[in-house]
Amino acid sequence: MIKLTNYLSHSYGKPDSHKLSAYEAAGGYRGVRKALGMSRDQVIDEMKKAHVRGRGGAGFDCGTKWSFMPKEVKKPHYLVINADEGEPGTFKDRSIMELNPHSLVEGCIIGAYAIGAHAAYIYVRDELHLSKERLWGAIHEARAKGYLGKTPFGKDYEVQVYVHTGAGAYICGEETALLNSLEGRRGEPRLKPPFPAQYGAFGNPSTVNNVETIAIAPTVFEVGGDEFSKLSALHGLNDGGARLFGVSGHVKKPGLYEAAVGLTLRDLIYDLGGGILGDRQLMAVIPGGSSCPVHLADEIVNSTDPRLEPYNGKPFLDLPLGVDTFRNAGSMLGTCCATVMSDATDPVLALHNVMRFYRHESCGQCTPCREGCGWIERILNKIVDGKGSIVELDQISEIASDITGNTICAFGDGAAQPALAFVRKFRKQLEDYVHTGGKSQTGRLTL
């Protein structure tokens, strides 16, 4: 069921939407006033009621994450915003920062207050120059109005927001790598525990939240946590509210769509996305960034989760896009930005493209990931050239399985997952490359 919303996207496409005047005219900075009128615990409870599942890919409940921060503030606490968007297929956070930056600034005030922090750092990947410019612009405007600073909205609770920049490393989207990078180090992930809530930025308690998660917080307080959660068709599964859905690849209308949670891949591809380019058939879709497993057009849901019983035996494309619905159906929701491949796509080249990305972006800290990603790419180089063997094809799954669970951070699993899923689902096409050099395949990624 498609229920379009415009909490974040109301400003998209409008001139000067990044300015304070436009944001306030549209009702901005009202949610934060309500939040600052509550106690810290009440703010966290309200956020819990909203069931905002982390929008960065892991899907952890935002209010619960905030509640992990120490109640007593003995050392400075920090709010850190992960704006290092770079998961292939994902392009939602940039739109917020460029077109609605004040929603993020307002969310930062709420988030900082909720976790007992007085400073928030927004870690933006370096390439997003316009995002950084717009965020700084919004911060300066909010400071000039007194919304940021010593007494935001008259409340004696100082909040400062800063933009920090990376320098080109996908791994810095991993929260502990991001913290190292924020501290001026190489962006290598840290072992957990200790978790950021105990030992985060500069060794102090910290919460790392995704851009969209924080940008939607003002809406939660504006409409009320319960009300917000109930917008979602998956409210009963504690997956509340509305979010940005992206669709890219072989669709007629690629782009971002904001809607209540409950949308299906079919809605996203055929309705909002306008259907497949050239009216071709759908071959496969990656639901939420390239770390998610790929799904074939005709896949059927087969879950052992009793809550998903109504969907069992039905097409995967009709399963509502939710954190738990996807996780318990053997997939991953990720960032909710789907990459669509038509039947003109050569799946072997698609896998090769994805694995090249992970080889390039592995930080090199853990041997299974560093060596494994390179090894898989080298095997695929040979297979694509028609020089691979069946033994090597089998090795891809072995190597990927050996990466899984054997690395400090989730990057390893994120790299292994697409390899395992592609090899399982496109075995025939890969074998065709081994036996005939891919004669029956299209040899193209574009139409």
Added chain:
Amino acid sequence: MAFALNAEHERQLEDILSRYPNKMAACIPALHLCQEANENWVSEDVIAFVAKRLDLSTAHVQGVVTFYTLFNQKKPGRHQVWVCHTLSCALRGAEDLVKHCEKRLGVHVGETTKDGRITLRTAECLAACGTAPVMQVDKRYHENLTTQEVDRILDRLIAGG
């Protein structure tokens, strides 16, 4: 000659330092600032300067520089062109655009034109998949590209400064 920042850049560095509880955190922003002031690359002199200003060892700064893709360890062309070739862009024709750029500029990916004007690179996901294919020229994104549009962009770079 030893590297130094001009007065305006020094003021910017002070502003950067004021944002963090310690000096080390300014390492990446300071390197960006210095890189821009040094014809877009990080020389050994730049590393020594940043290390001294932030009370870090040169080994630490060198470690940071070599970790991140966007710190140039050699001087690039006056303009830097990155063509995204990750999956969503590749599905919309990025590989053809890369080849087109190589032909048009007479260089391979990773190389700089003989006149030192343009460095061509590929990028891994620029987070603009909904408007693929995409390329970044210096600090600007160009989206929904066609070969004609790429030609117009490259022509302007070749004709301009």
